[in-house]
Amino acid sequence: MKSTRRGFLATTTASALGWKAGQASAGERPHVSDPRATDGDERFEPSWDEQLTISVGQKSGDMIGNDDKVLQAAVDYIRRFGGGTVKVLPGTYWLRNAVTLPSRVRVVGSGADSIVTKIASTSVELVDDSDWYDQEITVSGNEFRVGDGVVLRAKNPHDGGDTVIKRTLVARSGNRFKLDKGLRENLWLSGKPTCASLFPLFTSEHASDVVIENITLDGNKVNNENFNGNYGGCVFLQDCNRFTFRGVTARNYNGDGISFQVCHDVVVEDCHSHDNADLGVHPGSGSQRPVIRNNRLERNNLGLFWCWGVKYGLAEGNRIHANRSYGISIGHADTDNVMRNNEITTSGKIGILFRDDARGHD
Template sequence: MRNRQDLVMTVGQTEGDLRGDDDKVIQAGIEYLHRLGGGTLEVLPGVYNLRNAIYLRPNITLRGSGEETILRKVGSVVTALARDSDWFEYGVQVADTKGFVPAGGIMLRSKTGPGDWQFDVLRATVTAIEGNVIFLDRLTKENFWLEKDATAATIFPILTAENVDDVAVEDIVLDGNRDENEHINGNFAGGVFIQHCNRWSFRNVASRNYNGDGFSFQVCDDIQFLNCKAINNADLGFHPGSGSQRPVFQKCLSLGNSQGIFFCWSVSDGLAENCVLSENRMYGISIGHRDTDNIIRQCTIERNGQVGILFREEANEFRSGSRNKIENCIIRDNGIKEQGIGIDIKGKIRDIAIHNTRFENTEDKNQNIGIRIGGEAERIMLQGNTFENCPVQIKNLRSGKD
């Protein structure tokens, strides 16, 4: 009798230990289990409409009922701030409070530059609304000033956490309701958005239709995905974010996003195996800034809009995505007509191995170049690769080299 047995609770719309059809009932179950040190929350079939993110806690398993359990984000609204808010306040004054509700999610943003990633951001929960003042559950922590186009919006991830370890998410669909939501960069939100979290596993989880990234995890180690799907998200399907070590993607599908898997900055010792990266608008896989020692194995990378696998050009050798290996993959029909490239290796990159990979250009004749090697690349090791109907099998831009 010395082994702990975790509690299993159920949430449902017409049955279960807790009943409801929104984020609050799911969050209530998570908090109850958290008080006990962890456990499993089973979410019974139904569409659960979320006005706020689900915040995961340590040692929690969140398990749905497969495709019959859908967590769906409600439509978003955005309003300008009506006065400056400084970094030490618990509320903001806005032009219009319509669409904001107590207990709902809120995101404050003010611009720090022209890019869609250049914002100061606060993710919070509305605690009260009085007139045109929205009160928050936490301090603003940044200055949200009118001169920086400060706004408040009902934008939030579907699943989120920060500094939370040892979580499992299984058998569930996350629907971002893309057509009714404003776009948000994946450094701030996503279907899944976690920061400084370790040892998470996702099994049979679909993240679809989010107006941003499908799965985004920043500075997170040992995040594993098995049989997961990122479908029709506005930006990145899977976004292993800066500093994340040992991510694993096995038997996953990334379809119809802007990029399939985007290795951000300093993502190392990762594995993508038996995955399909297909019909993404730009790249199947993108590798760049200090993304080293990753393996792409037995993946099918096909019909992506520009390049199958891109090694991004970085400022110098140290920042380049070196020491990566691609093996036993199928790379076909990437790019637009007669201009596509299977693998494009750019910059001062070193020690890239491409072994036993098949490059195919079928009837659409898009992927005319199998492998393009940039002029500053060194030690590119090619072995056992085959090329079918590729007018240019290997385009080597290095001076004096084959």
Template sequence: MQRPERLQYTRRGFIGAAAILAGGAFAPPGKASEQPGTMPAATPPPAADEPRWDALSVTVGPQKADLVGSNEKVIQAAVDYIAGWGGGTVRILPGTYRMRNSVSLRSGVRILGSGEDSVLIKEPEVKTRLAEDSTSWQEEVVLADPGGFEVGDGVCLQVIDEWHQGAWFIQRSLVARNGNRFKLNKPLSDDDFTVKGKATIGTLFPLLNVDGVSDVRIENIALDGNRAKQESLYHNWGNILGGIWLNKSNRIQMRKIISRESCADGISAQTSNDVLIEECHCHDNVGFGIHSGTGSQRHTARNNRLEDNYIGYYFCWGVRYGLVENNTILNSSEYGVRLGQKDTDNVVRNNEIRNSGKAGVIFERVGDDPAYSPDRNRLEANRIIDSGGEAGVGVDVMGVTKDAVIERNEIAETRQPLKRIGLRIGARTRDVKLAANRITGFSVNVLDLRKASSKA
């Protein structure tokens, strides 16, 4: 039998062979088979669809559930269990869940209630003064009257602080106890809560706490702040104590939520991006119905009902690229929609805004520095009806607002004209574009103070 010829490999020969092979492997489609010694290119198989998985879920309820109970502890246990396995759904069965602290959500967890039959309600507030000073970075507080306080409670500490030149507060939880001395879940940072500053502690907290997480969904549940039995903080500073508190969280979806009777905001989303709020009903809250908070981007709020709040929809500081559309905003104490400090490139369209206490929509003055004005926002195709008292304003564009577009809106007064103004444009605003608005029923339909200023 003839012995096959032994192949001889040298470094130069190996490199040359590799180059020939590479030339065939990376030839353009349809060309590889035309080259001597190469195989035809394989046709890739069609992409397989990802199957519809039945994700991990656990039920919580007063009875006949995976986890049985009716307070925040059992819901928190369910959330932590689901998060520990990488995510899934916590199903909250019908019942009233009495809350002494927040439920802190985790990334990848979905909260799914049973509509109005699943109610999370705050227990009545307990409050007392501090018996001793608790200063920077301490983790303990001493209560003058500890009656009614329990380990596990969510609390709010308040003080008249000389450093902040006014009221200041911070939110914590009580995690241990020795008589009237309680340990906090984390230090007080650089804040001093002193007897001289009339420091107090009370059981105030958000019902759902969404802090530093992502890819969370909250759906079909009712949140009751029990406003009649809570202290109402100043509407702006109390935003962390409302129905839902988001902070530094991304890709959060909220649908079909009722958030009512809060001592602060219905839904507050601070420094959080890509948030969707859809088909929610926020009503009778001391603060804002929905609060798009500092530095947030790409919030979408659609098909919500916001009524009987201090302000219906509040753009806070530096909110950008938001979309507020197809909402019904009724009976706001001050404004239906408010835009302010550095809120830019937002769109407010196709909303029904009625019976606002001062103005339907305001582009608020925040000083005379153009760097802080609400610029490049669009107000389009809204119905803004019956705004303010005797001297109310439908749409008020104030300060040094720049590049606002106000078009195709119906701005109407169906009561008496009195001293009411349909659209007021401030003297120092710049490049405000008006187009195809229908304004009727006011003492003055359009008051353009830029013209008066230029004549002067």
């Protein structure tokens, strides 16, 4: 067949395009090398030289205060602009409620000089039934304020199991308080319901792409009752993605230091979690691909606790010292994790506990 210049160019162009596409592995899309800010694209965007930054301080800064209200206002302000940085200047910040972190925010403290802590806990009984559809409770005493974070606990009146509900008090008349959300559980007096001022210091649900750096979180353990790590901690996350903790001190919580449940691609590095009543770092059930690197986990009840179904994680270069029971605990359906080059010393019971659980697939 007679060749033509047009045919030659078509063949050459097709070959070149095929070679260019071949730079990606077979069956894969090309690598994103030069992204643009595109409406609705939450995965890729340019690495900007500057984003919005505001400072919070007790005597100077863009926002002035020393409690949860000013910290919450700062991260919410950043959220309005699609992300940025909150700088927490030196001082002690006292919380009556958790600081809830939105997506795409970076919180940077001043190391040991920026301390976030909480008030002493108070627990009172409920004095009237609240049904599952209610959005209010009635308590004894007058210890609580509008805006307080609380946990409501009771025995389930139907099966005797534990009921645990985290809420915020948003309005009041006397000792009746409206809640930020409905109960969706029965709090009947037969189950001996209580209301306590217990909450995590930093928390988030269904958020992503958050960085916390160089800040001290103190749980005021001696003045607070225990709060289970499935609900609280110096840090408590639920259903989140791509959180990074770097240079964070999580200490003295009557519960866990850093706990995250069903959260993926969480990084905890160069942190110091110490003197917490329960777990130093708690990659919670179902969490995928956590990285726990170069931390000090000291004098907790347990240093690093891999919960159920934690997979494809990495724990390396950690110093795990003087934890009262175990240095590391791993078991039920925790598979495909790598633990290497960790130093585990002076554990009260066992350095590494491999939990033998017959339940589950793995």
